[in-house]
């Protein structure tokens with residue numbers, strides 16, 4: 001009796017979980033692309049075997065790669081966002097694409113409040129003040145802005161947006177949101193116009209999807225509407241905010257402050273942004289906790305294993 005050869009799996013990035021390698025090698029012949037001296041040649045060598053690609057929200061997975069793999073049937077990605085993957089192209093070729101929704105909602109929402117509190121209470125600035133030995137000198141530390149009982153506008157009230165709203169309730173904040181369409185299952189006020197939401201809000205949180213449909217959704221006008229006492233927090237994608245307009249608004253004082261986890265051209269953050277005291281900058285870490293990353297990787301592996309066993313991934317991205 002002959003055992004059928006294991007289908008090949010192309011892994012584009014290392015998965016930082018000890019049991020990941022073991023689980024992947026169980027059902028698949030593993031090609032770890034980052035270990036290949038000539039990645040292009042490795043793809044050509046294995047192209048007729050590769051049925052699954054493992055990627056991430058931050059790892060480009062373009063149409064060219066998809067087209068280079070004629071036997072590809074599933075793309076399993078680590079992360080909820082999928083703007084780096086040509087999902088439409090894959091789905092057009094009947095290739096299933098999975099992401100890792102829900103397991104990161106809590107950590108992303110927690111970090112959103114970390115950034116919001118840091119921006120309002122000037123935590124980054126305060127830390128620099130202490131470390132620079134300015135406490136006790138004539139250089140007075142400026143007053144911050146109260147968070148509790150303020151107005152929170154959420155752009156993109158999806159699963160992460162809802163987790164953010166839940167936390168905002170603990171701060172007795174009034175919540176409104178902007179989506180493409182109104183939800184009839186939430187108690188929060190809907191603003192059909194983002195400009196109206198920004199005019200109303202004290203804090204504007206960006207939790208919408210990335211990609212072409214939301215590129216520069218937050219422009220100079222929206223930032224101006226948020227105003228000199230307003231603050232913007234972005235945990236979605238850098239592409240959603242016009243970064244040049246943001247730097248201008250923060251530098252001129254037209255916008256009060258910002259807390260950013262994501263940027264237009266990661267990991268490059270413009271020096272002009274780094275020079276400002278009214279912005280809190282962290283390096284795309286919203287899902288980066290031991291617990292959540294383990295849960296995300298476990299879900300990638302569940303998708304891979306389910307595909308191997310049943311031909312279907314468990315958390316497919318709906319048809320675009």
Ligand code: 8YV
Pocket residue numbers: 056057058078079080081082104284286287
């Ligand atoms: C990344 C993210 O997945 O989930 C997303 O969309 O942006 C992050 O959680 C993470 O950087 C690992 O790829």
